[in-house]
Amino acid sequence: MGVRKDLKRAKRRTDLASRGEVELIRDGTGTVREVRTAPMAPHPTTGSLADLPFSNAAQAPDAVVLRRGAGEGRRQVTAAVFAREVTDTAKGLIAAGLEPGGRVAVMSRTRYEWTVLDFAIWAAGGRSVPVYPTSSAEQVEWIVRDSGARFAIVETAQNADTVTTATARHPEPPCVWRLDTDALAELAALGRDIHDEEVTERRAALTPDTVATLCYTSGTTGRPKGCVLTHANLHAEAANTVELLHPVFKEVTGQTASTLLFLPLAHILGRTLQIACLMARIELGHCPSIKPDELRPALREFHPTFLVGVPYLFEKIHDTGRATAEMIGRGASFDRADRVGVRFGQAYLNRFLETGKGPGPGLYAAWALYDLLVYRRVRKELGGRMRYAISGGSPLDRDLNLFFYAAGIIVYEGYGLTETTAAATIVPPLRPRPGTVGLPVPGTAVRIADDGEVLVQGGVVFGAYWNNAAATEAALRDDWFATGDLGALDEDGYLTITGRKKDLLVTSGGKNVSPAVLEDRLRSRPPVGQCVVVGDNRPFVAALITLDPEALAHWLTVRKRPADTPLPALVGDPALRADVQKAVDHANEAVSRAESIRAFALVEGEFSEDNGLLTPSLKVRRHAVTAAYAAEIEALYGG
Numbered sequence: 001m002g003v004r005k006d007l008k009r010a011k012r013r014t015d016l017a018s019r020g021e022v023e024l025i026r027d028g029t030g031t032v033r034e035v036r037t038a039p040m041a042p043h044p045t046t047g048s049l050a051d052l053p054f055s056n057a058a059q060a061p062d063a064v065v066l067r068r069g070a071g072e073g074r075r076q077v078t079a080a081v082f083a084r085e086v087t088d089t090a091k092g093l094i095a096a097g098l099e100p101g102g103r104v105a106v107m108s109r110t111r112y113e114w115t116v117l118d119f120a121i122w123a124a125g126g127r128s129v130p131v132y133p134t135s136s137a138e139q140v141e142w143i144v145r146d147s148g149a150r151f152a153i154v155e156t157a158q159n160a161d162t163v164t165t166a167t168a169r170h171p172e173p174p175c176v177w178r179l180d181t182d183a184l185a186e187l188a189a190l191g192r193d194i195h196d197e198e199v200t201e202r203r204a205a206l207t208p209d210t211v212a213t214l215c216y217t218s219g220t221t222g223r224p225k226g227c228v229l230t231h232a233n234l235h236a237e238a239a240n241t242v243e244l245l246h247p248v249f250k251e252v253t254g255q256t257a258s259t260l261l262f263l264p265l266a267h268i269l270g271r272t273l274q275i276a277c278l279m280a281r282i283e284l285g286h287c288p289s290i291k292p293d294e295l296r297p298a299l300r301e302f303h304p305t306f307l308v309g310v311p312y313l314f315e316k317i318h319d320t321g322r323a324t325a326e327m328i329g330r331g332a333s334f335d336r337a338d339r340v341g342v343r344f345g346q347a348y349l350n351r352f353l354e355t356g357k358g359p360g361p362g363l364y365a366a367w368a369l370y371d372l373l374v375y376r377r378v379r380k381e382l383g384g385r386m387r388y389a390i391s392g393g394s395p396l397d398r399d400l401n402l403f404f405y406a407a408g409i410i411v412y413e414g415y416g417l418t419e420t421t422a423a424a425t426i427v428p429p430l431r432p433r434p435g436t437v438g439l440p441v442p443g444t445a446v447r448i449a450d451d452g453e454v455l456v457q458g459g460v461v462f463g464a465y466w467n468n469a470a471a472t473e474a475a476l477r478d479d480w481f482a483t484g485d486l487g488a489l490d491e492d493g494y495l496t497i498t499g500r501k502k503d504l505l506v507t508s509g510g511k512n513v514s515p516a517v518l519e520d521r522l523r524s525r526p527p528v529g530q531c532v533v534v535g536d537n538r539p540f541v542a543a544l545i546t547l548d549p550e551a552l553a554h555w556l557t558v559r560k561r562p563a564d565t566p567l568p569a570l571v572g573d574p575a576l577r578a579d580v581q582k583a584v585d586h587a588n589e590a591v592s593r594a595e596s597i598r599a600f601a602l603v604e605g606e607f608s609e610d611n612g613l614l615t616p617s618l619k620v621r622r623h624a625v626t627a628a629y630a631a632e633i634e635a636l637y638g639g
Contacts, residue, residue, distance in 0.1 A: 035493030039443030041239035092187025100125035226466030236459030345402030
């Protein structure tokens with residue numbers, strides 16, 4: 001029973017089970033409108049995160065804190081070695097002319113050097129400006145100009161060309177180094193004549209309130225806004241989540257924690273994860289891709305004990321399992337394992353939470369059979385040692401969460417934005433509740449406004465948008481950050497996100513529909529790739545659906561159809577439409593009939609960053625999609 005028995009043992013530890021004070025505030029009707037959690041980590045009064053590598057090196061110089069490289073060439077990096085590399089890189093930046101408060105843009109995929117650079121920029125007194133490596137020249141031009149970055153460290157020649165082209169007309173284009181030509185060695189050589197004491201003095205000048213980074217939102221509409229995050233913001237996020245989760249997970253697994261970071265480090269979730277790992281001395285490795293075919297081998301090689309991912313990853317692992325089963329003629333068996341897993345996961349969770357009796361003998365027997373046939377293969381895909389995961393970015397389908405629970409992997413959901421320094425809420429480790437995004441991170445409060453908008457307050461909330469007073473004033477109201485998301489709190493203060501305010505659809509019949517609920521569930525079922533729900537000022541709700549290329553290729557192979565069959569030849573195929581309809585039916589189970597999807601169109605192509613239909617953080621640019629497929633939408637409504 002693995003992780004479930006371990007969780008029960010951890011729950012018996014009263015010092016773990018009783019951690020985290022929660023205060024509920026109700027309105028006149030008794031409805032919970034606000035929830036607050038007490039901080040678990042003290043607010044720092046001196047210093048900054050720039051000190052972290054050096055305190056680790058002083059306290060545990062031989063502790064392995066990172067693994068560098070990939071595959072058989074991956075090697076361990078101790079705290080002392082990491083601190084030395086941070087110092088050498090910081091000295092190079094100082095020699096290049098980085099002044100205290102100066103900005104350095106970093107444009108790279110997730111890799112070891114990114115982590116070195118983050119701490120080196122801080123140690124030199126600077127501020128990091130992360131840039132997605134897929135950003136266009138126009139986006140790069142804006143971010144560099146708005147932030148005032150005088151230096152840029154990029155990964156590839158293509159990235160360098162983008163920065164050079166984008167900033168050619170700037171009065172002072174940034175100085176550019178490339179990681180693939182060993183930028184860190186170049187910086188170390190450049191800073192050879194700078195004394196270590198210069199770095200020490202610059203670190204000593206930093207305080208918790210010093211600006212650490214300008215993180216630009218990916219911008220589903222309009223120009224990205226630079227979120228000003230301080231060292232105190234980042235510390236509040238990392239330290240409180242470590243205190244909440246790490247003691248429990250250590251008790252659960254009995255293992256030395258390790259994780260493989262594959263989230264983009266241009267995204268705040270990846271950044272705070274690396275800080276938290278160094279803070280707790282959790283061994284951290286890097287993988288530059290979230291694509292399942294590239295990530296799975298890295299997971300099998302690294303053997304992490306936990307992961308932080310997005311729903312897309314868990315959906316793909318589940319879909320790959322089903323596709324593999326279908327290829328050997330056991331698709332029906334996988335479907336039964338799926339159904340058994342959901343029932344078993346729910347029953348076992350009920351017993352753990354003392355709300356039910358738990359699985360009966362028959363369900364146990366079915367679970368044991370499918371653990372041999374299916375669930376253990378899921379664990380193997382994730383490296384074999386993984387016992388828990390954290391999912392954020394968008395809601396994870398509840399049934400999928402329960403399936404992984406039955407497979408011995410507990411997925412805790414969280415919710416947050418760049419403006420909340422990543423997670424504002426997270427499911428407590430000993431009080432799981434699939435289908436919700438949990439309670440506020442310790443030291444944080446969540447309130448539901450009269451119109452249903454989620455408001456957040458606490459040490460994780462940013463202080464301003466860079467050079468944008470109007471946007472700052474609109475977002476920060478009486479010390480509360482207005483997220484733009486809609487949600488609800490249950491009787492115990494757990495938050496559920498129901499959609500975005502600006503995405504709310506109103507049908508011609510006056511029904512308010514949040515498309516996010518439908519879209520998240522649609523995407524969790526193959527062969528659906530991406531989707532957009534439409535229906536604003538229309539008589540009913542409909543959907544535009546793309547097909548996942550891998551799922552479609554598998555569908556064609558199983559049915560012995562030519563692999564190059566074009567989509568127009570399949571749009572009217574009854575079998576394909578029936579499979580998509582199953583995904584639509586699954587989505588419709590979550591809403592009333594008036595909110596349900598009545599029609600759908602299969603559309604060619606993919607929603608991607610390249611065609612401007614997805615943001616770098618994989619969010620759909622809804623207005624761009626509806627413009628691109630205007631004709632298909634009209635056809636859905638008989639136009």
